[in-house]
Amino acid sequence: MDINSYKSHRKVLAAVDCIIFGFDGNQLKALLIKRGFEPHKGRWSLMGGFIHDDEDADRAAVRVLNKLTGMDNIYMEQLHTFSQVDRDSAGRVISIAYFALINIADYSEQLQAEHEARWFELSQLPDLVFDHTAMVLKAQESLREKVARQPIGFELLPSKFTLPQLQSLYEAIYETSLDTRNFSKRILALGVLNKLDEKEKKNSRRGAFYYVFDSIKYKSLETNGVRFI
């Protein structure tokens, strides 16, 4: 704080916007809504909301996400604050952007309909209001950095998943292709996956074994940080 009186400074509206990532087994996607009010009513937008008097930005982001998805305990982290003077055409609003990772299959069709929400491939985003496109791009960049060092990629998958699914998630995030042998070696060497007896049979005749986390080792990786890719 510099100059004396707090009173001599104009206040601003403070909002949060959520970049919600999901993975459909194949593509990395972002959840967008049709904006329900002016300005730009009817255009595609990130889900967002103003910060209330009695909550900080983190709680506002959780509230906003919960409103759209009905979900709690979602992985979410603050991304960046966007504060261009004219970013919102309706007045001075600074927005604290968050990104969230959810298991796309858990997302209720009903809520989706209610909010006119839709999953978009990142390579095929529609025109977005304000600076929301920049937010999504920045979130994607940050996701790539994060997911290489913290075990958060799993947040995008169901609790049981197969190695081919996990590999395909990493391939989608990095827009690259990985060697199956090296991938499974490295991931299994981390010792955070437990193999189940059960197989997933939708994708192949042979079927692929399901895995789940060893949540104890998983936590220790979370605090220490590791190279996943």
Added chain:
Amino acid sequence: MDINSYKSHRKVLAAVDCIIFGFDGNQLKALLIKRGFEPHKGRWSLMGGFIHDDEDADRAAVRVLNKLTGMDNIYMEQLHTFSQVDRDSAGRVISIAYFALINIADYSEQLQAEHEARWFELSQLPDLVFDHTAMVLKAQESLREKVARQPIGFELLPSKFTLPQLQSLYEAIYETSLDTRNFSKRILALGVLNKLDEKEKKNSRRGAFYYVFDSIKYKSLETNGVRFI
């Protein structure tokens, strides 16, 4: 944005606070000021200020930093936004924190006196107002992550510097000690340093050669990212 009218939401004050890192050749330090106004007048604090109507947070941070140091073109990046409801005892203020890297030798004694500013070792910070201690800790963490992948460590040094100085900078940032041979091998292998004929003779009888960046290769590292450590 969620619920309709922008008008139904209370506005907040928006500020920036700067964590200013400097390196004295030995220790990594942060620049703090004696707060000149209430609340908490006279206590140690980060340099900060409110965001003006006609500027975004980045520009506010540059302005605030310039006011304290007289410097321009300083490396600075947004760190995190702090928005706890009661973080500022004088009212609702959200603060967008930035960290800056400066060459400590460039910082004018005169301005230091004017603002009652002082460099503090990170391990010996005084009590700080509000959540400023948390800001410094987060900045330190972020600096460590950043400096390993981007060639920003150099911002803390004079334009001519010696290998022992550079090594000692990395040792200070990571609070570790590095092998001299391996360090010089790796750094020189990056090909971003040019050796001068001149020697720095203050620290030893023999003297250590000065180096400067090869700014062209340096830029390409900046965009691509590399492992420095």
Added chain:
DNA sequence: TCAAAAGTGTTCTAGATACACCCATGT
């Protein structure tokens, strides 16, 4: 029996680490 995805091992290479002595110079 065949199509389609799952699963698995070895070699090679490059980068990281460990490690110790001589050099230059001012006093």
Added chain:
DNA sequence: ACATGGGTGTATCTAGAACACTTTTGA
């Protein structure tokens, strides 16, 4: 001559990259 910090090379180890075939099973 000696004390102090500067500068350099080699051997070893480890993690990552490259690479192709066999297995399973439903249709």
